[in-house]
Amino acid sequence: MIIKVGDMYRILIVDDEKLERNGIKFLLKKTGTELEVFEASNGRDALELLKHQTVEILLTDIKMPYVSGLELAEKVSSQYPEMKIVMFSGYSDFSYAQTAIRYGVSDYILKPVDPLEFQKTMKKLLEEIEREKAEEVQQIKTQDYLYQFFLQNYLYGGKVDIEEMKRNLDFQQYHYMVLIQTSSSFFEMEEEIFKEKLKEEIRRDFFYLNLNAGEGLFFFKEKHSDYALLCREIYQFFKLRYNTECLLAVSEELKSFEELPAVFGALEMVLEDQFYQPEKHIFSLKENEDRETNAALGDAELLKRILEDIHHRDMGHLKNILSS
Template sequence: MVTILIADDEKLERNGIKLLLKREGAECEILEAENGKVALGILMDRKVDILFSDIKMPYMNGLELTEKARELYPNLEIIIFSGYNDFTYARDALRYGVVDYVLKPVNPKEFHKTFERVQGKIQSRIEDEEKQTRQGDYLKKYFLQNYLYKGNVEDYQQVQAYAQEMTDEKNPYIRMIIASSTNHFFETEEEHFVESLKEKLKRDFFYLNLNSNESLFLFREKYADYEELANQLNHFFQQHYDTNCYFAVSREVSGIQEMPEEFQQLEQLLEEKFYQPKQHIFVHGKKVESTEDVIVEDSEILNNISEDIKFKDITHLWQDFHRLEQKYTTDKPYSEMYAKFVFSSILKEVYEAMSSSEEKGLSKKVDQLYHCKTIQDVRSITSTAIQELENYLQEQNEGFRSEITEVKSYIYHNYEKELNVEILAEKVYLSAGYLSAIFKEATGMNLNRFIREVRMNKAKELLENSTKKITQIAREVGFSNTSYFCRSFREFFGSTPESCRKGEMDDKETEAEV
């Protein structure tokens, strides 16, 4: 709402201006002052958008008021009222930035034109300020994303320049939570949930969209229970949007300098969602709650082990094997013959996965296992076989590199299609978790980030070299939501799609490595 101050020593004149303003139908708050001194006091006490002032007033005339008002508010819109004989004074007021003057008696038509002109200037200024704020926000997010993913000193300096709240030593962001979905939730719902989430949590946070499946939340509270906060986030997304998300909670960081390393740890921690699908909260530094601590059916563990062997996922094969070992220890009751049957089944799958293994070698190992006198010996034989498999797969490492190449090639040629870790893993016959891990190891970035970079760079190419509409380009690079595409483009490159098309993007801002 616009705030208007009318300064005139004649009450009748002030009432006349109020009547004209009422006819304009503008939503505004009207303040009155009977002289320039009182008007200055009001201006010093609160912000005003438009000042209507008479030239001649006691204690402080309109020219004096105009000069002091301009010092307080450089953007204040000032309109002077004057009689014909005071025109010289009104003309002098123009050097103080008076927008216009209106001769008395006031002509309603002239007043309408003047007021309309002033409103247009105010609206234009508001739009310019909002545009600058949005551009600053996009640049802040652009440099912050680059800094989190790459940890470059240059990006850190830009974050300092564009985001003072990020480097506020008195009130720094000390905790991060990454939220991960599997249904492109942050592309379709990002516009709607941020403000309602702030209202629900009753706390402030900084929100950074990473891609259509991942977002980052930054918090300042030092003594909050962040695991419980992650549970609240999970409940919010389930209750209001019927979507399943996974959350990785950081350790406390002492400043933005520590964020890139901690961010990488959170991304790695989120990989556990592929192997612990029933668990939605992962806290860095806290032992992941696993089924070692509860009664687990052998069939569940054996099925996981079969999947690990099938997808050549040695890391989780060892984890699942150790879970099974915990069930068969000397201080727990078990059937000796059944235990040997369980471990021999693993032995068979391990040797079958090594194509060069001979059937005689497998029979010999199984026979050796069944003649074991202790469970430790049974576990040792199976463990040795898994180690052999690990060594075998390491020799086949070239195959993994070819699978990464195949995944990258598929993304390059199918960026317009729905893409996620699960879909890509099926293409190369690996588990989603294992593909995610080896892709990050090979390329230095996770798959979601890689997909986004490919799409953004293709969008930039189309903007620069075609006349296609932005809506069409968004669809062609895999975005169903044009509004989200434009926000993502600005946050990725630091410039709008329109600026890119006009060739106004800064060269430094267009750097994006894939």
């Protein structure tokens, strides 16, 4: 994956002669593109720097101490295959160029470097990186849309190939679902902006499924987390940042992919008609199940007392129970 700092690409210049590195930096400034430039005086230092610093383009001399440019190119193309490599050399021997290409070098420029040739090479590489980045973003979006389409169809009871979905969606990594309903058409807003802002606010990643204009479903990876607290943070995010009221229902821990439709249905039932309880905004399946269990236990206890009074012919007590 290509990583940028804002709109700035990162470039590493490797040459054992400082004068040569300064010359390359001067030519880079002439490109008119904002770049973050790093330097190393040999291949060994360059490899050490790359362990801690991501760069998009490597500009390296071929003849250096410790680790040559060809050795560096071989290691870089193996460890960082997405990186573009440009090699400078005073050797016009075609065999060097052949070896460089075999090691994944994008371009081979003879010294002394011709400024116009250098500018053309850099323009071509930067355009290539931009194109690859755009293709990558489009591929991710397309894949995400497919995930959302098939998952939504599955949750609402559509016929899907479950095994194929499990392979592609990899939902074993998600352990909790949170269903959010808003009183407005909040989820019609720009999806990417909203998602990134929420991730920054709650400091965790999630998978988001847009169900409709007023409903969104969120999948979280954390197995051991305070989801009541998380839901309060999300509620405050909606209320304070977007002035939007919302209701949230959190599932219990997900046990399998096959149970997703049933859990989703239970979350929807929990939130049904809850807008008539303005004092409460956060609900959970566990809380709902506990309440239903307690109600069932209460009914059982009442029935037990009625049967005891009938058995003992205590009509007065029975009358009190039935009227209470």
